Amino acid sequence: MAVRSLRRNPVLTALMILAVALGIGACMTTLTALHVLSGDPLPGKSGRIFMPRIEPRDASSANDPLPPDEVTWMDGMAMLHAGRATYQALMVGGLGTIHPDDPAVDAFMAPARYTTADFFPMFNVPFRYGGYWNATDDERRTRVAVISDTLNTRLFGGANSVGRILHVNEASFRIVGVLAPWRPVPHFYDTNTGDYTTAEDLYVPLGAARDTQLPRDGGIQCWGQGSGDEDNMEKAPCVWLQYWVQLDGPAAVNAYQAFLDGYVREQQATGRFERVAAASLTSVRDYLVEKKVVPDDVRLQFWLALGFFVVCLVNTVGLMLAKFLRRAGELGVRRALGASRRHIFAQLVIEAGIIGLAGGGVGLVLAWLGLMLVRINPNHSAQLAHLDPAMLVTTFVLSVAAAMLAGLFPAWRACQVPPGLHLKSQ
Numbered sequence: 001m002a003v004r005s006l007r008r009n010p011v012l013t014a015l016m017i018l019a020v021a022l023g024i025g026a027c028m029t030t031l032t033a034l035h036v037l038s039g040d041p042l043p044g045k046s047g048r049i050f051m052p053r054i055e056p057r058d059a060s061s062a063n064d065p066l067p068p069d070e071v072t073w074m075d076g077m078a079m080l081h082a083g084r085a086t087y088q089a090l091m092v093g094g095l096g097t098i099h100p101d102d103p104a105v106d107a108f109m110a111p112a113r114y115t116t117a118d119f120f121p122m123f124n125v126p127f128r129y130g131g132y133w134n135a136t137d138d139e140r141r142t143r144v145a146v147i148s149d150t151l152n153t154r155l156f157g158g159a160n161s162v163g164r165i166l167h168v169n170e171a172s173f174r175i176v177g178v179l180a181p182w183r184p185v186p187h188f189y190d191t192n193t194g195d196y197t198t199a200e201d202l203y204v205p206l207g208a209a210r211d212t213q214l215p216r217d218g219g220i221q222c223w224g225q226g227s228g229d230e231d232n233m234e235k236a237p238c239v240w241l242q243y244w245v246q247l248d249g250p251a252a253v254n255a256y257q258a259f260l261d262g263y264v265r266e267q268q269a270t271g272r273f274e275r276v277a278a279a280s281l282t283s284v285r286d287y288l289v290e291k292k293v294v295p296d297d298v299r300l301q302f303w304l305a306l307g308f309f310v311v312c313l314v315n316t317v318g319l320m321l322a323k324f325l326r327r328a329g330e331l332g333v334r335r336a337l338g339a340s341r342r343h344i345f346a347q348l349v350i351e352a353g354i355i356g357l358a359g360g361g362v363g364l365v366l367a368w369l370g371l372m373l374v375r376i377n378p379n380h381s382a383q384l385a386h387l388d389p390a391m392l393v394t395t396f397v398l399s400v401a402a403a404m405l406a407g408l409f410p411a412w413r414a415c416q417v418p419p420g421l422h423l424k425s426q
Contacts (some may be wrong), residue, residue: 002351009323013355016319020359023312024399025366030302032371032391037196038294041184045124046284048086048246050253052079054264055277056239061223067277068221069287070239075267080116084259085245086252087122091115092241093193093218094209096202099167100155110151111193111217112168112202114209120146122246123184128152130162130177133205141207145173151201152178166202171212173204186293188284190242192219195293210234218242247281257281313406316355320407324348324414331414341415348411349404356403360396367395 006013040046053067056075071079076090094112119125120132129152133144145166152161166173183199204214210233222238233240247253260279267273282290324331331344368387387395 001347002354005327005347005351006354012319012323016316016323016355017358017362019312019316019319020356020399020403021362021366023309023402024360024363024395025370026305027302027309027398028363028367028387028391028395029370029374030298030305031394032367032387033374034294034298034302035391036185036386036388037298038288039185040285041186041188042123042284045246046188048248049122049284050245050247050256050281051283051287052243052245052256052260052279053282054260054267054273054279055275056237056267056273057221057223057275058237059274066290067280068239069242069282070219070221071241071243072237072239073234073241076241076243078263079243079260082259082263084256086248087118087246088243089116089119089122089245090206090241090243091119091190092206092216093190093200094202094214095217096168096214098151098155098202101167110201111197112204112209112214113190113200114204114206114214114216116206118246119203122244123189126180126182128178128180129160130175132177132203138205138207141205141211143171143173143208143212144176144205146177146179146203147175148179148199148201149181168202168204169212169214171214173208186288188288188293189244190218191291191293193217195291216240253281309402313402316403317406317410320352320355320410321413324410327414332418345411345415348414349407352407352411353400353404355407356400357396359403360399363399364392364395 042049051069052071053069054071054075055067056072057068071090080088080090092114094114096110096112097107098110099107113119116138117133117135120127125132128149130146132146133142136142137144145168147155147161147166149158152158155161155166156164161175161178164175166175179199186195187193187197187199216233218240220238220240222236224237245256247256257279260281264273264277264279268276288294334344335341364387371387
């Protein structure tokens with residue numbers, strides 16, 4: 001009955017569907033962008049990953065309210081060798097020049113990550129072939145490498161390249177593993193290289209990268225006599241390395257916090273740490289909030305689109321009210337023939353739900369077009385704007401629920417019309 005009623009006035013029905021579709025299209029475009037950019041980079045595990053933060057800077061350096069989000073080589077190595085966490089990884093971004101075996105192919109640059117072995121199990125990095133190096137390779141500064149699926153396809157056609165030699169800059173590395181496609185969003189473990197940049201193509205042990213003088217790519221902050229000289233980075237008073245740990249449970253968090261506090265007190269006693277600042281553990285979520293990884297304009301666009309959706313629903317309410325009240329005579333006859341107000345109300349609300357369902361379908365197309373326009377932007381974050389299954393379901397649920405909610409007042413108002421007033425005219 002609801003479908004037949006909608007067919008009687010196709011123009012008015014089309015206007016209501018269009019109003020819902022426009023609101024849904026705008027709202028879902030911005031909601032999808034917000035959903036993707038503010039997602040969990042390590043689903044089910046990010047709550048166990050922390051960044052230890054200590055304050056090694058001298059009293060004359062900038063008086064930031066928070067400790068730096070990077071560590072010196074000395075502090076990073078001290079915490080790494082203490083081994084107090086389930087996993088711990090010390091790392092820095094880099095940029096390597098790859099020399100293909102085929103002399104006819106030109107060399108090219110590839111983003112790199114110089115890290116320690118626990119990086120891979122801690123961040124649940126998937127492998128297609130082989131695996132990662134071990135702690136012994138870290139200590140011996142073994143020249144081994146893990147490469148991405150993209151780099152493996154470019155160099156070896158996607159074949160199993162474990163055991164092959166990779167030439168990077170002036171050094172050679174033996175490939176021990178090839179990753180499956182992997183891209184954490186956001187790029188939380190090092191925002192210096194970009195909040196939403198793609199994952200690196202090359203991974204080598206941190207010590208081996210220092211031995212072979214592979215170029216570093218990332219931020220650095222020095223104080224005192226620190227100059228940032230690449231040849232003296234292990235001893236320089238500069239923070240330039242990222243350090244992350246995995247702590248499984250509140251007890252492990254408390255124990256590691258106590259270890260950090262003890263380490264800071266020890267360094268203060270030796271006079272190396274001049275500032276009196278407490279050590280802290282920053283979770284992945286808190287770190288992303290602190291760095292304002294999700295752009296403010298994305299949140300603003302979502303709220304503006306939500307406001308536009310509300311305006312569209314208000315217009316839909318007016319159109320439904322006009323449509324339902326024009327059928328007062330028909331509804332009066334049905335009431336006189338025995339239909340209850342509850343039955344009339346249910347049919348009108350279902351009618352509104354059908355409008356929402358159709359509006360959701362059209363709105364989905366509009367959202368898809370909107371996201372396609374967003375992806376024209378060359379920013380890394382814009383390229384992530386795609387509808388996933390969760391957003392697909394949300395589109396229809398939101399559309400139907402909003403339309404039915406919008407139809408409640410018109411349906412209630414139509415049910416309040418006394419049937420006797422219309423029987424004589426009928």
